[in-house]
Amino acid sequence: MHGELKHEDVEAARRDLADRTLSKIRGDLARLIYLASMRDYNTGVYHHEGLACMFTESVAGKAIASCHRDVFRRLVLCSVKELVDQLELYARTNCSSSSELARVWANLQPYRVTVPLECSPLAGRFFVSNIKAALAILHSRQLRAHREPLSALPGP
């Protein structure tokens, strides 16, 4: 009975997080980064003050972890083409250019810390590999876009 009640609490917290916050974030990649940013690097526990006040710390943590897994699963199962679109949308909504994002992400590799703790190593590696490919595509597009105006210039 108690377990059932707790499950309902987690579901309610999940819905609250999805309706109030996640629905306002554009794109699953941005949602993933937001959810991963609420996780303590050392303990792997999620913290969200507002949600913890409304429910409990543990219920809030479980709800965030569950949303994190869902968003990650959606991104793992999407194609590299869709990931490129997600990266471009993420860059646009964060007031940064795709080329800048590709350059910084290629160096810092922040996407590695967005993998949920309970996910399989295989799914984690698959995600990292796809993001790397999507970043390489953004970089190539940037190079092509840079070359095209140069080739359009009249020759000597």
Place this chain on the structure above:
Amino acid sequence: MSVLAYLLLALLTIFNIFLFLSRRGRRRDSNQDGDGTGLGMSIPFGWDPLDSELSARIFDPEDADFVACETSRRDARQFRQGRTALALDWLREVRGQVNQLIRAHVRAVRGNASLKPADEIRLGFEFLLFQLTSGILYLVISACGPPRVAKLVGYSLELAGQLRMVTEDVLPADRQVAVELLEGKQEPKN
């Protein structure tokens, strides 16, 4: 007669090569951690490799074609190599799960008086067929890359699913605990 002997010899050779490759793969796995992400060692296994969605994504040629169109040859080659490594790891995990299932089954049925020999023979045959298919898969993935073997993967997964069902059917109700425990461990957590 000589044709049959050649066929047996060929099967035996394939099986030996596969055994050698899979052992080498297992050794490599224990020595190094994939692409250095640190994920291979630190995160407990939670996503069922039998999950057809993830396997379909690993073997889907769409991504490789898209990357080849959009990036340099070097990047496309790296991507293909990465996918091959992932596909081989996936295959190792599926084989590991099936082997675990069979071991649990053997432990559970040992000394079981109500054992049906016909079912056990059927299970043994399907297990052998699965080993052979996954051995061929290993070789073909290593040589040609994952997109070329998508159909064979489907067949191999079908066999793995059948093995799972057969082990559940054959086990008496009070001996199914091992299989249930194993399945509980494999269920996705989300």
